[in-house]
Amino acid sequence: PTAFAKSITDADNPRKIVEAACKVMLAVPTTEEQRAVLLEILLSGIPDYEWDIDTPGAAVRIRGLMQAIVRMPEYQLM
Secondary structure (H helix, E strand, C coil): CHHHHHCCCCCCCHHHHHHHHHHHHCCCCCCHHHHHHHHHHHHCCCCHHHCCCCCCCHHHHHHHHHHHHHCCHHHHHC
């Protein structure tokens, strides 16, 4: 998961990670509300300005984001 996130331009921006993961993993566009929920899952309670891709817990959070996307009904349309 971290390798995927690091391949994104501006990987220290959690919103960019959510957007990129949605584009890669979902066949349909997401709403702003869906991306907001996914962002909350990725951040796990920390403010977005504290996100750092190199933090030891980042891989777990990115994996949680990907698991949340896989559970979405939109993922089943792939």
